[in-house]
Amino acid sequence: MKFFKLVLSLMLSTGILLGCGSADLDNNEGQTEQSEVQGLQVELVISQENGEEILAQEELEIEEGLTLMEVMQENFEVEEEDGFISAINGIQAEDGEPYAWLYTINGEHATVGAADYEIENGDVIEFDFQSWE
Incomplete structure (x- = not known):
């Protein structure tokens, strides 16, 4: 049971980290597009x-x-x-x-x-x- 909780915690942590990383990537893409729009x-x-x-x-x-x-x-x-x-x-x-x-x-x-x-x-x-x- 302890092993199951550890695996579940590890999976949740990994999912949260990946989600945050992709949000930062999307934010950087928005900044690049905005700078390209500037003339x-x-x-x-x-x-x-x-x-x-x-x-x-x-x-x-x-x-x-x-x-x-x-x-x-x-x-x-x-x-x-x-x-x-x-x-x-x-x-x-x-x-x-x-x-x-x-x-x-x-x-x-x-x-x-x-x-x-x-x-x-x-x-x-x-x-x-x-x-x-």
Whole structure:
């Protein structure tokens, strides 16, 4: 009888420990999923004439893997031609006018169009409507 109680106690203890261990595992999975849901942080600045007039300044949390074009289209009224932004919120060059939307990423001039740039965490992206002459 004593042996039976010992085996029963051992089985109950093992069951409780296994149950607690799986609860912790589930909790850790929830934390991992929550951190995956958190997006990338990006700051967008829209200006004119080399930053003299700030038209918009937004700090956004976005999904990983989005291009700059996708983020701009989700947050502003944008027109594009061949992957390059030609108008933001109705501001665009008139025929023959030497103006364009140029952008920098973290202070460096962009080397690709907005449709080809995949946003990275912490990027500061500045679009400026300026003369290219």
